[in-house]
Amino acid sequence: MNKPEENTRKSPRRSHTEARGNGGSPLLHRFAAMAEEHAKNPACLRGDSALTYQELDRASSRLAASIAELSGPKPAPVALFLDRTCEVLIGCMAAAKAGVPYVPINMAWPEGRIAHVLTRVGARVALTAPELPVPARLLAAKSVLPVDARAEAARPAGPAWAPSPKTTSDTPLYILFTSGSTGEPKGVVVTHGNVAQFATAPECPGFGPGRRVTSCCATAFDLSVAETWGSMLNGCTLACAPPGTFLDSRRCLDFMHHRRLDYAVLPTAVFNALAAQDAGMFGALEKLILCGELPNSALCRRVLDTAPPKAFYNTYGPTECTVFVTVERLDAIDETAVIPAGRPLPTASIHIVDGRGRQLGPGQWGEVVIGGQGVAAGYFDDPERTAAAFIPDPAAPADTAYRTGDRGMLAPDGRLTVSGRFDDQVKISGMRVELGEIRTLLNAAPGVRLGHVVHHAENGLIAYAVMDSPLPEADEDAAREGLRQFLGGHLPPALLPRHILFVPALPLNPNGKVDAAQLPPPPLHRAAAGEKASCVLEAFRAALRDDTFHAEDSFLARGGNSLVAAALIGTLHRQTGVWVPLEYFSNPKTAQLVEMFIASARPAAPAPSRQHSREQVRF
Structure with a gap:
């Protein structure tokens, strides 16, 4: 055309x-x-x-x-x-x-x-x-x-x-x-x-x-x-x-x-x-x-x-x-x-x-x-x-x-x-995602020498970046946020990587292509001595498939979206008996605010009755 x-x-x-x-x-x-x-x-x-x-x-x-x-x-x-x-x-x-x-x-x-x-x-x-x-x-x-x-x-x-x-x-x-x-x-x-x-x-x-x-x-x-x-x-x-x-x-x-x-x-x-x-x-x-x-x-x-x-x-x-x-x-x-x-x-x-x-x-x-x-x-x-x-x-x-x-x-x-598929196209929340589109932008990001993106069933989209110069560990969070902002300026939310990892080099197979099996997985959060996550925080971590998520973190900034929030609403209701309004998931310090809402809500919030016949619905 x-x-x-x-x-x-x-x-x-x-x-x-x-x-x-x-x-x-x-x-x-x-x-x-x-x-x-x-x-x-x-x-x-x-x-x-x-x-x-x-x-x-x-x-x-x-x-x-x-x-x-x-x-x-x-x-x-x-x-x-x-x-x-x-x-x-x-x-x-x-x-x-x-x-x-x-x-x-x-x-x-x-x-x-x-x-x-x-x-x-x-x-x-x-x-x-x-x-x-x-x-x-x-x-x-x-x-x-x-x-x-x-x-x-x-x-x-x-x-x-x-x-x-x-x-x-x-x-x-x-x-x-x-x-x-x-x-x-x-x-x-x-x-x-x-x-x-x-x-x-x-x-x-x-x-x-x-x-x-x-x-x-x-x-x-x-x-x-x-x-x-x-x-x-x-x-x-x-x-x-x-x-x-x-x-x-x-x-x-x-x-x-x-x-x-x-x-x-x-x-x-x-x-x-x-x-x-x-x-x-x-x-x-x-x-x-x-x-x-x-x-x-x-x-x-x-x-x-x-x-x-x-x-x-x-x-x-x-x-x-x-x-x-x-x-x-x-x-x-x-x-x-x-x-x-x-x-x-x-x-x-x-x-x-x-x-x-x-x-x-x-x-x-x-x-x-x-x-x-x-x-x-x-x-x-x-x-x-x-x-x-x-x-x-x-x-x-x-x-x-x-x-x-x-x-x-x-x-x-x-x-x-x-x-x-016969290629690396994936579906995320029903939306078609071409990994090549994300890779192209990642490789065009300031400071990135080489980049690669994969999709994992448990961890979602993962971006791997080899930087132009070695990156001190203390600077990784700032660099990661810079890449998130750059990608977020060009990509819809569904195409944004949930994890961004910095690696010294991309492993290659004998054919010269990136060997995805050799790429490191996202690090898991290890609880400090005496730390015990609440059931609400555990539910957030399970929904996001991210054990590093904390109560003070933003749900949306850490890869959450409306569909993940919808699933969480059901999980939290089954666990606590409380229906959490969808609007709470757009706030910063998300898990903390949701936990406060649940604590202040009534012990149980009944769902609407589903005893409606077809004739009642249509009149």
């Missing part, structure tokens, strides 16, 4: 809409039908306000006209500074109607990374919300269009907006940036046709009109596509939750009951954290869909045994293939076996190939290659990586398939099992 408006791969596949001779974008055709059929129904709920399909249609048309006017004859991608609000639906639909891709911006990214992405795509227009402040320097030299769902709902209807006939199935819909192995994040270009076929898949997502869907995922995470577009293209209602809701089972259960939710689409890491707190909280759902990484078998079994949703799915698929491409319904769990990724969607195909690209038979392990209508258009302005990853489909060379790098096997019944 060299330009967002030019698709270098012209797919011969045609959507059902185009097959009838209507032309244009199947996604926009579908939404137009939903907006007409469900005009007075809510498209989005947030707080005490609602946005109907008619209001969404009109607001997005007005905004599309403004985007088109500001974009000029050579439109560029639109930056989306919107997250988990009704404004997201307006912004995404407006960009689609204007025929330009939107680029979701995660405000948790460092400013340097945001600025780099904006420059890379050449964004000249930015969509913002009143309640999400964006630093002015990031918006310099850009036309800013504020999006306010409440104000838009109160405005009278304007002139009808007709999308350009040039907007087709192959028109890019969004560009989503993921971690890149060369140190540069990769921008995956996904088209109107990609999303239209995914969102309308019959079984999964399989959303039905009038149902209510969670809004849990950040817009820069591709699972949000299942929520937003899966909802808008099927006449559903998207229910936006307050921040932190889906990390605290009590808040989440209250929210699901209050909003009478039918469908929940959750990152697997979020599900794991919630299920560990309360395995019975999902029983009122009609459909629960997991995606992002391999589920925890024991937790899935506990949910099925306690209060299962009516339909429970595990899914699999990379960003490059539009959210997910395989589905496995979970009705029974064998805890001794890997949960399968499932069978492909009707519009997808799965191939297992060897190192030479030759197809392998059932029961043989090889690289997973994905074909079908969900395969993205490529990487933005990156022809080399596009050519390497997007290849002729092994079964239909005229079409395009995507090399995942995942190690997988197809069973005789067509079910896919995925286990491991």
Whole structure:
């Protein structure tokens, strides 16, 4: 992909809409039908306000006209500074109607990374919300269009907006940036046709009109596509939750009951954290869909045994293939076996190939290659990586398939099992992490002569640095903090190493590559004579997998995040009977403050009752 408006791969596949001779974008055709059929129904709920399909249609048309006017004859991608609000639906639909891709911006990214992405795509227009402040320097030299769902709902209807006939199935819909192995994040270009076929898949997502869907995922995470577009293209209602809701089972259960939710689409890491707190909280759902990484078998079994949703799915698929491409319904769990990724969607195909690209038979392990209508258009302005990853489909060379790098096997019944990678890409809390991106930055850090990064199941990300000059032990803490600040200025929180170790040299194997097995592990904290850690401090150390963590340390600065905090909430409740508010984990001297809160709280804080039937939840 060299330009967002030019698709270098012209797919011969045609959507059902185009097959009838209507032309244009199947996604926009579908939404137009939903907006007409469900005009007075809510498209989005947030707080005490609602946005109907008619209001969404009109607001997005007005905004599309403004985007088109500001974009000029050579439109560029639109930056989306919107997250988990009704404004997201307006912004995404407006960009689609204007025929330009939107680029979701995660405000948790460092400013340097945001600025780099904006420059890379050449964004000249930015969509913002009143309640999400964006630093002015990031918006310099850009036309800013504020999006306010409440104000838009109160405005009278304007002139009808007709999308350009040039907007087709192959028109890019969004560009989503993921971690890149060369140190540069990769921008995956996904088209109107990609999303239209995914969102309308019959079984999964399989959303039905009038149902209510969670809004849990950040817009820069591709699972949000299942929520937003899966909802808008099927006449559903998207229910936006307050921040932190889906990390605290009590808040989440209250929210699901209050909003009478039918469908929940959750990152697997979020599900794991919630299920560990309360395995019975999902029983009122009609459909629960997991995606992002391999589920925890024991937790899935506990949910099925306690209060299962009516339909429970595990899914699999990379960003490059539009959210997910395989589905496995979970009705029974064998805890001794890997949960399968499932069978492909009707519009997808799965191939297992060897190192030479030759197809392998059932029961043989090889690289997973994905074909079908969900395969993205490529990487933005990156022809080399596009050519390497997007290849002729092994079964239909005229079409395009995507090399995942995942190690997988197809069973005789067509079910896919995925286990491991053929490279050093890892998943952390559902987020794709390329170790090469972290290594590149570490080697560019001031004072670092050589650097290497590994991921360990117990210790997380570990950075090893060989400095330009020998470092006295007394100076290591200051140097370590300097490296943390440097990396934190360029990398999202999930990509920051939990441990930074200084070594005199990097051990090499006979092939001249770093021998990771010879790298030293992080040092363990040895308790001083008479020192006895409290159960709270021990819980923090176990959750962080860091025995050097002290009560006065900052949880976030030592590698903690919201998902680890969610798991800790459940652990501490089981140990003490007290539910600790999520907000406490963002404070310095975290364990000390949490221990004080627990000591001052009542001996037990009951969780919300889970005795809610499906009829009660839906009314």
